[in-house]
Amino acid sequence: MAARRARGHSAGLTRQVVLEAALGLSDRDGLKALSMRRLGEELGVEAMALYHHVPNKDALLDGMVEQVVAEAVPEEFGPANWQEGLRTYAAALDAALAAHPQVVPLLMSRPAVTPRNLQLMETVVGALHGAGFPLRRALDVVYAVTSFVIGHAAAQGGAVGEADGESADLAAMDPEAYPLLVRAAEESGAAPAAERFDFALGALLSGFEAEAGRPERAAAEG
Structure with a gap:
């Protein structure tokens, strides 16, 4: 009876459904x-039914990372708009990690090189190469932006605005002992973490621009 129920329910399962349910379960519990x-209990099926879509627990975790990253990459990412594409990607990934904070340690601990993730990276690296980046520098850019966002999310504790309390703590320090820190914290405004994110991302993109469009380096490096 249980086996028939599992077969009946599993007929409606897809890998996407399994990954979305896994994200929901980890978000909640x-x-x-x-x-x-x-x-399996969450989806109303026996655990064995899941193995038709994810072969093991590692594949499930990789798929959860894939799901979050795939949602962050803009649909149109081309050489002409690479800076805006990277900015959109960074903001979307930051928001996705804030919505799914349990995925942050996964991104920090596993490469999650699924076919879908690799295809996304191929697209972005290709666009950056088309914009003038040597191939290895294009890959460096992808890793640098992704690592920056993951680090920011980890510092935030997985929740937007959570680290803003750091500036409030500094502003409450003894102004005679730490006059510069107190003034800097007071000038940081209401949402310093968000402003720091935008500032640092802008600095990264400005630095990357210097690497693009150098034919002699592109020819030499890739």
Whole structure:
């Protein structure tokens, strides 16, 4: 009876449905609560039904990372708008990690080189190469922006605005002992973490621009 029920329900399962359910479960109960058995219960199927879509727990975790990253890459990413594309990607990835904070440690600990992720990277690297970046520098740009966003999300504790309290703490320090820190914190405004993110991202993109459009380096490096 249970086997028939599992077969009937699993007929409507897809890999996408499984990954979305895994994200929802980890968002609600944490990564430690995520298991194939718990996920099967969440979807109303036996755990064995899930293995038709994800072969093991590692593949499930990689798929969760893939899901978040794929949602962040803009649909139109081309050589002409590479800076805006990277800015959109960074902001979208930051928002996705704030919405799914349990994925942050996964991104920090596993490469998650699924076919879908690799195809996304291929597209972005190709666009950057078309904009004048040597191939290896194009890959460096992708890693640098992604690492920056992940680090920011980790510092935020996975929630937008959570680290803004740091400036409030500094502003409350003794102004005679730490006059510069207190003034800097007071001038940071209401949302310093968001402003720092935009400032740092802008600085990264400005630095990357110097690497683009150098034919002699492109010829030499890739």
